[in-house]
Amino acid sequence: MIKKYWNIYKVFWRTSLARELEFRANFLAKIGINIIWIGFYVISVAILFNNTASIGTWTKGDVYILAAFFTFVEAIAYTIFVRNTQEIAEMIRNGNFDGILLRPVNTQFLASLRFVSFDELGTLIGSLAMFIYGLSQSHASINFRQILLALAFVGIGLIIFYCFAMTITIMVFWFIKLDNIRVLMTSTLQLVRFPADVLPTVIRRILVVVLPISFISTIPTQALLGRNIEPWAGVGVIISLSLFIGVKLFWDYALKAYSSASS
């Protein structure tokens, strides 16, 4: 079973890459543009820290690591599923979603993972560069356990991102057009650009257990640098995993509604 899906997933990568390479100039331009965006961010952080040595307990190196985490999670999310969730909305609108329903594999797997987007390759390279630079500037001592914990939280962050993107997409089954809500999601996610502990406590807690986007940047950074991790993070992990199951149930429910309503 897992082998079957793994084989299919490898073919998704293969076809997506073949398609990407059809448009070589576009591909290279996108990498360039992403690196420039990261460059802007790096410069603005550098200017900020020219005037002060730290913000709260965060030094310049720490902030670069934080930025590396959220650009990394965002880039991975765009690579593996964000574009698919937008595509699902489009397919529901034009009726091509029927074709997805016919394939003999899990429909959610196929619909949300079938295109791999290489648009964010530049961002990935940029986030890696920021990460290395941030580490070189940071005074924290890092051990293997901290790295593993940070990676586990990045995984949770990705699951949360997936749940958000899918929830909005699933609503399209009923409302057809929801572009504005998608904008709301993108703006909400901007919050992860700041270390959560500079925010008021109430908002901090909300970002761990209600809208658990702290898992996208703050918490992995705290884990990696051996700092105190956001309170309630354990609850947040359980909530995030439940959210994932919730999204699956919501999806199944939406498919039923789609099949009994659409023409």
Add this chain to the structure above:
Amino acid sequence: MDTIINIKNLTKIYRTRKKLPGIGGALKGLFSRQYTETKAVDNISLTVEQGELVGFLGPNGAGKTTTLKMLSGILYPTNGDINVLGFNPTKRPIELRKQFALVMGNKQQLWWDLPARESFILLQALYEVPEEKFNSRLKEMAKLLDVEKLLDKQVRNLSLGERMKLELIAALLHDPKVIFLDEPTLGLDVVAQQKLREFIRHYNQQYKTTILLTSHYMEDIKALCKRVVIIDKGKIVYDGDINKLSSEQSETKTIKATFGQTIKPIALKKYGNIRSLSNQVFEIDIPKSKLQSRLSRLLKDFDVTDLTITETDIADVLRQLFTH
């Protein structure tokens, strides 16, 4: 022989929102919505045996596509039972999805920017087709449809006819036991239509695959199907041998008469519906009940040198049926 498709008392009712005209109507619609119900499929029953190639006919909006979509599990029926290959498509079991194919002439499944071969490889993975079988089937079908050279060309660079052939291969790669073909020849020229038709016939005979075909081109149906099911306003109005359709359902017979002299069409109007083939040869559709009397009058009034009586053409019979 095995029954492949079994439909009992199938009904589908669509509920659509009523839109009131104008801005006032649109605003009203934001708060209170009114719905109308449309019966797309109305209590139909049907069985199809293994290896049959059944033509599904009907005007636009008759319920053909809705029925095919319910058979595929895309739509849930409002009422009634469906069984395809022993499964209930409404539950969309993966085992069933592996064994059938739905081809829609107006939808495409091939990746637009890639050569068809890439899409085929993706389908191979999705349907778990073993490498050897995949290669031999692809080779065979590509040869039959004469598209071997097109497999590695980007789909966006192909003509509609070429693309449709590749779409058909894509749908058949996994060796489905049942195929639903919804308007496969839509928009194709006569040569491409002919080629596709030949392929479908050959495929049905070779593999004993059960095929349900809808088409607006009577030529498709006449060339391929022994049995036709005619559906109108959601109801089955005829289910049987295509060759008996005219004799059983037509209200008219068609006579072809050659006259000794030039005739003005207007002079023949009172005998029935006329089509002039030349100014001496005419086809006339005469109601069956009045055939004898009108024919004897025609022979008395005119100098008829040749006369044949045939069944009215199927396309005309359908027109009679649907305009009732």
